[in-house]
Amino acid sequence: MARLLRIIAAGLAGFMAAGALALAQDAPAEDPDPVIEAAPPGAGDADIAARIEGIFAEIDSLKDVDASVSAGVVTLSGETATADAATRAESIAARINGVVTVENEIERDVSVSTRVTPALGQVENVLREGARSLPLFLMALIVFLAIAAFGLLVSGWGALWRRITPNAFIAEIAGSTARGLFIVLGAIAMLSLLDATAFLGAFLGAAGVIGLAVGFAVRDTIENYIASIMLSLRQPFRPNDHVVIDDKEGRVIRLTSRATILMTLEGNHLRIPNAAVFKAVILNYTRNPERRFDFELGVDADDDPIAAIDTGVAAIAALDFVLKDPPPLGFIRAVGDSNIVIFFAAWIDQRGADFAKSRSLALAAAKDALEEAGFALPEPIYRLRFDESAPAILRETRPDRTAPTPPEKPKPPRKPKSPAAQNIAPDTHLEEKVAEERREQGEDLLSSAAPVE
Known part of the structure; x- marks a missing residue:
């Protein structure tokens, strides 16, 4: 049964395909170049020639072309200005x-008069149209x-843009953008009156491509310009802040x-x-006026480190320039080879x-206080160990003798500290130089009235 159904289906498919093929063969083919009927139908050679010459x-480009017909064969003769005109005929x-x-026996007319006259006519037509469109x-x-x-007038209203945005740099950019927009609007209006808006689209497209290429070429400059906007x-x-930008330190001019x-x-x-x-x-050192300094001192390993901490902290706290809140602090940083840090x-x-x-005076005060309290600030000490054969070798190569102990050098008396050494007033020389530079400069995007990040 299934086999019978397959045979019937195959037969129907073949029948339908044959019918479609027959319909396709019977349908008349469309002629892309339909013939031009001569009047009346069935006319002779003279009628065909008359019809061709009438066309x-x-x-204008085919007026000098003649046509003769014999037994349905058309012979074209005469002259045309271009080869395209002969092909068209x-x-x-x-x-x-x-x-x-x-x-096709048409010859091409290459005489000077034939060439110059149409060109002059075209120029005349252009001038006439230009005079009419002036x-x-x-x-x-x-x-x-x-x-x-x-x-240009709107972009030059500095007060208007500064009212919109207090940032001078952004106000300048806004004015320049407005000037460019008005120029584009003027160009669109002009081309609309001239019915040449298609040219504007082509021009803007070309400008976009050129702008993209230039943008890739000067992307570093554009990146720097955008960064200037963001920083402003x-x-x-x-101005005059003491900053560290990556590893570059100085005061902002x-x-x-x-x-x-x-x-x-x-x-x-x-x-x-x-x-x-x-x-x-x-890193901005000026933004917060309170700043912490720190340093390290080493005491002998046999000394009491807690007592040394108390002594040093008390000496630092006694200095007038040290803030009481927060108070000075001290702790054991490390136990070294020969001291406690x-x-x-x-x-x-x-x-x-x-x-x-301030850091220098605090360091000196803590050091002096520790020494006066009997704490030793030792130099690095190294212990040497020898194996069992080392003493015998030393006795054979060197007679026994006791090295004299060098006399201890008396410590020089401490001189009273000069007022200049104890002066901790801030050095304003650099700030004054920056202020002088700022008075002489023109462009500056930093504003004291703008909010700080």
């Missing part, structure tokens, strides 16, 4: 009903200039649209690209005390 008479003649074939061109140009001038908005530091200018602690100018500043780790730390207010001077 050629209506086409042959194509038209071949489409006439009753034409068997076409003999008022429209002038109107479109006036519209473009009016819109562009209004854009974020304001990560103030200014922030420009290209770089951050620092004055190093040695008084030199340091320019850092804003792209590097934006991605860098920034004690860590001391204390806080100062940098507005009234120089960091380096």
Whole structure:
């Protein structure tokens, strides 16, 4: 039964395929170039020739072409200005009903007059059209200039942009962007009046491709420019702040649209690209006026380290410039080969005390207090061990003798500390140099009124 069904299905499929093939063969094929009927149907050679010449008479480039017909064979003669015109004449003649074939004997006219006259005519037509369109061109140009001038006027309103955004750099960018937008709007209006908006689309597309290529070529410059915008908005530091940007230390002079200018602690100018500043780790010593200093001292391994900590902390706390809150601290950092290392730390207010001077005086005070309390600050001591044969070898090579003990050198008396050594006032020389530099400079994106990040 299943086999019978398969046979019937195969037969139906074959029948349907045969019917479709027959329909396809019976359907008339479409002629991409339909023939041109001669009037009346079945006309002779004279009618075909008249029909062809009548068509050629209506086409300027084929007016000088003649057609003769014999037994359905068309012979074309005469002259045309271009080879394309001769090919077109042959194509038209071949489409006439009753034409068997076409003999193309058309010659190309290469005379100077034939070439120059059409060109002069085309130039004349262009000039005539230009003269007719001149008022429209002038109107479109006036519209473009009016819109562009209004854009320049708006972009120059500094007070308006500073009211919109207090950041001077962003205000300048906003003004430049507005100027560019008004120029584009003026160009669109001008081309719309001239009915040439398609040209604008092509121009903008080409400008986009060129802009993309230029963007890849100057991506470092663009990255630096964007970093300048972000830094001007974020304001990560103030003028004259003491900062460390990655491994570069100094005081901030200014922030420009290209770089951050620092004055190093040695008084030199340091320019850092804003792209590097934006991605860098920034340490600001000025933002918090309270700062902690620390140092380490080593006492003898036989001394009491806790008593040494108490002695050193008390000496540091007695200094006037050391803050009471938080109080100084000390702890055992490590047990070395020949001493016990004690860590001391204390806080100062940098507005009234120089960091380096304060640390130096605190270190000297702690050291003096430990020595006066009887704590030894030993030098590194190394113990040498010899095997059992070493003493015999030493006795054979060297007679027994006792080395005289060198007399101890008396310690020099301590001199009273000079007022200059005890002066911990901050050094303002570098700050004054930065302030002088800022008075002489022009562009600066740092603003005291802007919020700090």
